[in-house]
Amino acid sequence: MKSSAKKIELASVDDLFSTEESRQDEQLEKIQEIPLSELHPFKDHPFKVKDDDAMIETADSIKKYGVLVPAIARPLPDGSYELVAGHRRRRASELAGKETMPVIVRDLDDDAATIIMVDSNLQRENLLPSERAFAYKMKLEAIKHQGARTDLTSVQVEQKLSARDQVAKEAGERSGIQVMRYVRLTELIPELLDTLNWFEPSPIGYDGPPQTLCWADHSLWVGDPTNATRIELTDRGTCQDVKNWPLPEDGWSTKYHCGITTDGLGRVYFSNEWYKGQIYRWENGKVTKHTFSLDGYDHLSEAVPVPGTGRITMIHAVSGKGRVEECLLELDMDTGRCRIAPLPGMGEGLKLRWFTGDWLLVQGNGEILSDDFAQLINMNTREVLRIRPEMFGGEKMQHIGILTDGTVVIVTRRDRVGPVFRYPIDFWGFLRTANKSKKLEWREYKEVYPNLPIFLPSKATERKIILKKDSLTILGAVFTPPLTLSQLAEKLGPAHIVLQNGTRKSPITGRESPYTQALALWDELGLQGWLDEDEQTIKTIGVRVAAQGEYAVRQTFDGAVWIGSKDYREASWKDFAGFAHTLKLGGFTVYTRLPGPVPEEQSAQKAKLEALSAMVQISWKEPEKKAAKAQKYKLSKPTEPVLTFTSFNFKLAVMEVLMYEKGLLAPKLDAHEFAREYSRRKIDIDAEGYEPIPEIRKWLEKYPVPERLAPEVTEIEMDGGSEIYTQLCPFWDGEDGAFDLNTITEAELRQFPNLNHITLMSSKPEQVLPVLERCSIKVDLL
Known part of the structure; x- marks a missing residue:
């Protein structure tokens, strides 16, 4: 029988003689000085500890005053401690030369410690998206493990919070959904996470009044001194989402605002309007650092897109006669190639905007009466129409606009009256009769943006080299291939012949052997010809278009190089080996590297790649005469009964016997020959031959096998090396079941009266063996 007496616990001697005050003191947390070497980071600590400016400031403070707020740690089984809060203080203490730091030690389980x-880190400013994502995930999991009921600590009228809503409320997020958006970032690969970590979307907030507005698709972009803000709108114009990107610190002055523009492909670019400001690009929801920065005091806020292209048009200043001249610069945002056009008659402080159709409006500041108030430029025809102050008497022009019906409105200011609105009846006719006809004059830069000279490039001249399908024109002299030394010398003058010695490495043996190359140089023209062994034929002629790199010809060609009707840089080039470009025109092959920044991954070869851009090499080879297109593989409509197949793989096995073993079917399929004959598209056997080539399969499916040949099939031996498989899928390794016979019907088998044996290749023999057995066909499994 169990005793009903309660268990009595006796107090210890220490308890009997201790005071209430001492017992309460023992329950208080103690601050201990613990060696830094015994403090280990928290497992999977999501917050980065960087030696940045803030860390240096903290270390300096600890040197002077020590650690003012103790860290929190929990004991580990080996006698050391795991930091729960205080990772940055520990690192700062190391930098300050301290050996210990004050720590509060608590016994915490994993969830409570997490x-x-x-919580001790979420209050920090400038948290990276990845830090916030992993922190939310860890806290969310810890709360779920604890099974915490937040309603037990809340007033009863409040609704019970879910784990994600609790995390959101305590972190100051808008909702639990926002928390889960962050948590989903933890599933990204590290490389994608890194692209998020330098720009953190945050709630909208302006650092000073917004000064730049830019439309991109359904979004309005706003720029202030340090932020770029995207306001996404619905089709009805209501706000759908707002994101604000605080730009990284890079020495910008806060006196200037963030300029924003788009190119003609809808990609958004922004940069602080500061000297040589770095450009950042937004595309498809991602922000990346652009490959080049602004030149000088160029402003993106004074730029407009060139429709349908990756280019922008902006205002760019050059050194002029006695003052800075602002010009029109058209810039390719992918390559950095650009051209510039002077704006005579315009002053400084110019503004750009599209006016209507192809017309671009360049508007001055109106401060100097001798300068044009504005110029309208047709970017298609290059027609320039001037709007001068004296056109409206002594009134000062203030604004020009266009209504939806095409009516142009001009606002002037009249003394003692104020603004005057004018509606010219024939605005375009009035401007054309009031001004002499002018054309915009584009000048090409050989240099790549932003490394532009401070002066305008020289005026374009008729000095051109034009390549066409059947000829090469140099400074008006037409040469037909093959090019010879005497042919060019007759029109261009005598060439300077030099011998260039070098070594070649054999691609087969790897051995190097010496060689001597004869070169014909027209130095003053920037032309270099590579002579063939007969010392007369010029197998390649090079045009030096830039100064970088080492070439035998020293001068650059002072003119334009055209391919067809376009500048060579605008021609349809193909990539060559990932670092250069090539194209074919008739019997000519052109090789160069288009001007543009060298990608970071190719920076080790920067000098060589830039040298490739300095020379345009033109070679010629007699084109092969194309024979009449063969019709070997054109299938004719059958004139006799044909066999019926429901199993394509069984048909292939039959055609292997009739076409390749017995030679009774024609034509005998050859994949390379078929690809050469096929005209609807180019079939690349080397690239596509790892899978069945669709056009060849379709041809085999339609191929009519005459019924009269059925008795010839007495035995079928299916094998991975069968010829018909290597023609349908040239690089098939025979390892998968692409040509296994897994289905067949009695009807198609009974078409072959003499078939008595099959060596079967099948991954599902149980489906076909019963059918073969009913047809009295012996089977050996492969």
Whole structure:
């Protein structure tokens, strides 16, 4: 029988003689000085500890005053401690030369420690998206493990919070959904996470009044001194989403605002309007650092897109006669190639905007009466129409606009009256009769943006080299291939012949052997010809278009190089080996590297790649005469009964016997020959031959096998090396079941009266063996 007496616990001697005050003191947390070497980081600590400016400031403070707020740690089984809060203080203490730091030691389980660790860091400014994502995930999991009921600590009228809503409320997020958006970032690969970590979307907030507005698709972009803000709108114009990107610190002055523009492909670019400001690009929801920065005091806020292209048009200043001249610059945002056009008659402080159709409006500041108030430029025809102040008497022009019906409105200011609105009846006719006809004059830069000279490039001249399908024109002299030394010398003058010695490495043996190359140089023209062994034929002629690199010809060609009707840089080039470009025109092959920044991954070869851009090499080879297109593989409509197949793989096995073993079917399929004959598209056997080539399969499916040949099939031996498989899928390795016979019908088998044996290749023999057995066909499994 169990005793009903309660268990009595006796107090210890220490308890009997201790005071209430001492017992309460023992329950208080103690601050201990613990060696830094015994403090280990929290497992999977999501917050980065960087030696940045803030860390240096913290270390300096600890040197002077020590650690003012103790860290929190929990004991580990080996006698050391795991930091829960205080990772940055520990690192700062190391930098300050301290050996210990004050720590509060607590016995915490994993979940409680995780929650404290996360909460102690979430109040920091400038958290990276990845830090916030992993922190939310860890806290969310810890709360779920605890099974925490937040309603037990809340007033009863409040609704019970879910784990994600609790995390959101304590972190100051808008909702639990926002928390889950962050958590989903943890599933990204590290490389994608890194692209998020330098720009953090945050709630909208302006650092000063917004000064730049830019439309891109359904979004309005706003720029202030340090932020770029995207306001996404619905089709009805209501706000759908707002994101604000605080730009990284890079020495910008806060006196200037963030300029924003788009190119003609809808990609958004922004940069602070500061000297040589770095450009950042937004495309498809991602922000990346652009490959080049602004030149001088160029402003993106004074730029407009060139429709349908990756280019922008902006205002660019050059050194002029006695003052800075602002010009029109058209810039390719992918390559950095650009051209510039002077704006005579315009002053400084110019503004750009599209006016209507192809017309671009360049508007001055109106401060100097001798300068044009504005110029309208047709970017298609290059027609320039001037709007001069004296056109409206002594009134000062203020604004020009166009209504939806095409009516142009001009606002002037009249003394003692104020603004005057004018509606010219024939605005375009009035401007054309009031001004002499002018054309915009584009000048090409050989240099790549932003490394532009401070002066305008020289005026374009008729000095051109034009390549066509059947000829090469140099400074008006037409040469037909093959090019010879005497042919060019007759029109261009005598060439300077030099011998260039070098070594070649054999691609087969790897051995190097010496060689001597004869070169014909027209130095003053920037032309270099590579002579063939007969010392007369010029197998390649090079045009030096830039100064970088080492070439035998020293001068650059002072003119334009055209391919067809376009500048060579605008021609339809193909990539060559990932670092250069090539194209074919008739019997000519052109090789160069288009001007543009060298990608970071190719920076080790920067000098060589830039040298490739300095020379345009033109070679010629007699084109092969194309024979009449063969019709070997054109299938004719059958004139006799044909066999019926429901199993394509069985048909292939039959055609292997009739076409390749017995030679009774024609034509005998050859994949390379078929690809050469096929005209609807180019079939690349080397690239596509790892899978069945669709056009060849379709041809085999339609191929009519005459019924009269059925008795010839007595035995079928299916094998991975069968010829018909290598023609349908040239690089098939025979390892998969692409040509296994897994289905067949009695009807198609009974078409072959003499078939008595099959060596079967099948991954599902149980489906076909019964059918073969009913047809009295012996089977050996492969």
